[in-house]
Amino acid sequence: MAKTPNKSPASNSPTDYGEQDENGVDLSLIRRNLRLSPTERVRRAERESKGLLHLRKYVRRDPEKRS
Amino acid sequence: MSEETQRSALELISEILLSEGVEFIVVGGQAEWLFGSARPTFDVDLCYRRTRENLRRLASALRKLKPSLRNAPPDLPFQIDEQSLALGCNFTFDTPFGDLDLLGFLEPIGDFEAISAGAESMDLGGLSVKVINLDDLIRIKEYIRRPKDQESLFQLRAIKKIRAEHSD
Numbered sequence: 001m002a003k004t005p006n007k008s009p010a011s012n013s014p015t016d017y018g019e020q021d022e023n024g025v026d027l028s029l030i031r032r033n034l035r036l037s038p039t040e041r042v043r044r045a046e047r048e049s050k051g052l053l054h055l056r057k058y059v060r061r062d063p064e065k066r067s
Numbered sequence: 068m069s070e071e072t073q074r075s076a077l078e079l080i081s082e083i084l085l086s087e088g089v090e091f092i093v094v095g096g097q098a099e100w101l102f103g104s105a106r107p108t109f110d111v112d113l114c115y116r117r118t119r120e121n122l123r124r125l126a127s128a129l130r131k132l133k134p135s136l137r138n139a140p141p142d143l144p145f146q147i148d149e150q151s152l153a154l155g156c157n158f159t160f161d162t163p164f165g166d167l168d169l170l171g172f173l174e175p176i177g178d179f180e181a182i183s184a185g186a187e188s189m190d191l192g193g194l195s196v197k198v199i200n201l202d203d204l205i206r207i208k209e210y211i212r213r214p215k216d217q218e219s220l221f222q223l224r225a226i227k228k229i230r231a232e233h234s235d
Binding site for chain 2: 021024030031033038040041042045
């Protein structure tokens with residue numbers, strides 16, 4: 001599994017950080033999820049997806065109506 | 068102790084289906100989550116068995132779920148019974164728990180029987196649910212190849228590699 005080093009001053013790539021595979025998948029997120037039970041994985045992912053949906057709706061609203 | 072205490076839509080829907088004895092397999096984005104994917108998804112995809120008896124049970128469970136056909140005019144009549152379900156194959160519903168897609172057939176693998184052959188059982192909040200095999204899910208994503216499936220594929224292939232590391 002390819003691991004990229006943490007970004008250092010010598011690195012030129014803006015995406016050269018953390019533990020990623022060759023496709024840019026953040027393996028640390030998957031490893032974190034695999035430490036949870038399947039039930040916990042689904043509950044956590046659903047909570048995070050709902051948060052993302054909420055954020056998308058908020059961003060699409062008229063800026064003057066955001067509060 | 069986990070911080071995740073709120074029951075998921077998948078648990079709530081599965082509980083109702085299992086209470087009626089419906090035979091189904093978790094597929095799609097929820098299966099990705101069960102395998103550990105971090106990709107966001109917003110609906111529950113289930114493959115259901117299309118035997119007469121299972122359609123009857125499914126109709127009974129759906130009446131409890133009170134779904135409506137997604138994006139259909141509100142006055143479009145849709146009676147939830149065994150016969151209506153037999154006339155269709157893949158259905159997209161809105162339910163009080165969220166979007167629910169019921170799939171009778173998944174290319175390129177096939178129907179419930181074909182997917183069930185490799186499915187694994189998982190504990191989901193005390194319920195025993197069948198989940199599509201990781202390799203079968205990868206095959207489906209490779210076949211469909213929409214942009215979001217490409218993202219799923221990257222996640223699923225990474226999960227497969229990590230699983231292999233742990234089995235060495």
